Amino acid sequence: MIPERPMFWKINDVWLFYTIAFLAICIFAVGVGIHISVWRKSTSKNKTSFSWQAVKQSIFEIVFGIRLFKGDIQAGIAHFLTFWGFIILLIGTTLLAIDGHVYPFLTGKKYLFFGLSMEIGGMLLLAGIIWSLVRRYIQRAPRLERRLEDGVVVLWFLVVVCSGFFLEAVILSAQRPPWTEWAFFGPLIAGFIPQATALSIYPGLWWGHALLCLAFIAAIPYTKLFHLVGAPAAYYLHHSPVEASEEPEEAIASGVQWEIAETAFLDACTRCGRCVQACPSAGAGEPLSPRDFVQTARHLLWQEHSPAGDIRFLLNVDGIEGDKAAWFCTTCGACMEVCPVYGAPFRAVGKKRAMLIEEGKGVPDVLNQTLERLFNYDNPWVSSKRDRTVWAKGLDVPVIKAGGKNDGSSPRQVLSRGPLCYFVGCTTSFDARAQAIAVSFSKLLKLAGMDFAILGDKEPCCGDIARVVGELGLFQEKMEGCSELFEKLSVSDIVTSSPHCFHTFLNEYPGSMFRVRHYSAVLKDLVAGGKLEPKKALDFTVTYHDPCYLGRHNRIFDDPRQVIRSIPGIKLVEMAHHGPDSLCCGGGGGRMWQGQEIRGEARMSEIRIREAHRTGARVLVTACPLCLIMLEDALKTVGFENELKVMDLNELLLQSVSDGQ
């Protein structure tokens, strides 16, 4: 007897099966179609050019589940098992259909091997599902939600797999073929089922299993299972190059308008909660949940752009309040770092902010005033431009003169000749503690013999605060102001104190013609090139706090660490959260300029200070004026002043270079 599988063995009304299957696929296709239409309607830029590289990268990441293993191996394994179980069964069923309708090939050894693979697929799937259920409902992993959808979807999966195994057992019991040793579960259960019983329950069971499977396919676009389609789309869109538009009007609009990768992400989100776990604001007990934010954004987008409204039928997000929560985000990007589908919940927050700013209502009072001041005084600190260079008194720092260098050549050509423009930035210019950055950096540049100059009291605000709080019109004005000044003074090579100014110039000024670096890169080059020589040994342990806009947003992790390591005698230890997983100090995203109405149970900066204290380091080094202020304040409120010191990288390096002056 040759092992084989008769199609629709003892099943009548096969036409009915095909009709239902066709319907299920139609329902699936309609659901996917609505998604694509919502994506298209809600986004302005549909220009995405096809990229093979993106396809390859996406497939690689999906097949190995790389983003899922990151930071959570347990969840990674559970998903890996479920994914591969599902894929094997999907391929198997497809082969079966080909065997039955196109070209029969599943006979003999091939059929036995096929059966074995399906058995393994089923087992992987079962193991994955059970592990997932255990994690969610027994271990109750804190980041996981237990909404109706979460239970129904997984239980549905479980019933499909179990009914599949049971069906196999019933068939084995009814047919009694001689090749049962090729299977594990089936024969085990088959032993308990008498042949007569098997024959009588078989048709009902077959139909039950078939309907559950078909309904499962139909339900994909209407539940969080949509990530089966949405996640690969989000991966591809993340990896494919986006054509940046250079129209300023569009730049304003793009703040509120979505990009297609962003909308795909909203629908690919399965509410896994990794973002909530990583969010420093949520961690400090503030009412911001990036996950809820994404869900609300998704829901609103669907209500606006789908003719049928939101089609997720097992999920109710109406009660989630998002307006106030929007002001808590520090835009640190920790959520984006851990998101398995490359989502950036903080960008959804940015859109919400832009909408609230446009409406004008619910803008926190201090922020409202700060933006007014930013417009009136060109800085968020209510300081006069007359005081911009107070820090430089007695230091003899050169100021760039208007028109002096402009000989009509393009900025690129001037690059090699003009002085390095030190863009001090508002916070570093005005804040008493942060001014130390400007002082020590200028001293270092002088010691290294660098040809540099500052913009003096003409230095404008780069607009970062306006951008991150959603005041895109004001950002546009600041950007134009800065760009015009740089052009007028032929500024072509800029170094900034703040990672925020650095990020803004580098990534948010489309088509800019100047080169911009953060001071840490300049220090690294000066030390490596021998222009700055750290001579004096500093015999203590330090730890380094990665500023979000230097590290996570711009991937500069090593420059500051190299500078620290170049100092003789110093020992660098890392905090629990460092590099891409660094923990925000709480000063970004406009949070520096918000009052009492925006606060949680704990302060993010205090949480960070405690973490630094646990390393046993004597000095906490950072490279951002906002981090410096936040952490210095926290040091005082927590009371570690005698054990720990907060220093800027410049201050530390200067101590070693200037031989202890």
Add this chain to the structure above:
Amino acid sequence: MKEPQIIVCAKQIPDPEAPFSDVTVNVEKKQVSVDAPDVISPYDENALEAAIRIKEELGGKITVLSMGRKVSDTVLRKTIAAGADSLVLLEDPLFEGLDSFSTAHVLSCAIKKIGDWDLVLTGRQAGDWDSGQVGLILGEMLDVACVSLARSIKIDDGKLLVEKTVPVGYEVVEAALPALVTVSNEVGELRYVARSKMLGLLRRPMTIPKWNSKDLGCDVERLRKLQLTELAPPADMGRECTLIEGSAEEQAERLAAVLAELR
């Protein structure tokens, strides 16, 4: 009832929050000059916010009145962007530097000229001189009920309900319309006006009525200038920072000693 017609009086002043380095006091000329952009007096912004909230609830129309020798519509158009319906500028060289009584007279002429109104809102005081008189004098001239220092204003069934700030809390005052209310900061900040909205409004052609003393038919003889007898900068604006060292108890003790000495 019919939808309320609200008039908000708004004064354009140099930013009272301007950084100290931008303010110069000329003792001889008795002039304070502020090298900063002009703004709408903050309490008047509170008054506008209160008016907009009433309009959101009941409908109606908000007219903003502003008086001066020369007022800038780029500053005052913010009121339209925030939600006012029309803006009337009262401009005349004669309107420069008027005292509170004369200012109230000019405003009362303008309000009578507008005619149809139910409620006049003013800030509790202007952010430049902080006299706090114009509102109540104006109410007297208009011969209507006046409530000062409002922290919340509601119109319910044709009646006015005001929560009025008093030193130990607030009183709830009821009054018939028409009425005048002076508004305090507890009402809340004026909603934020996005830059893009403001620019859109500035680009849009708009006819803003400008009335002078003749248009208003006000009694020019009664207009008197504010007389300054003396102007002096605060004695010492220098700041000194001393860090008190020691344990918490020692710090508290030393701080108490310092405070006692300064007293």
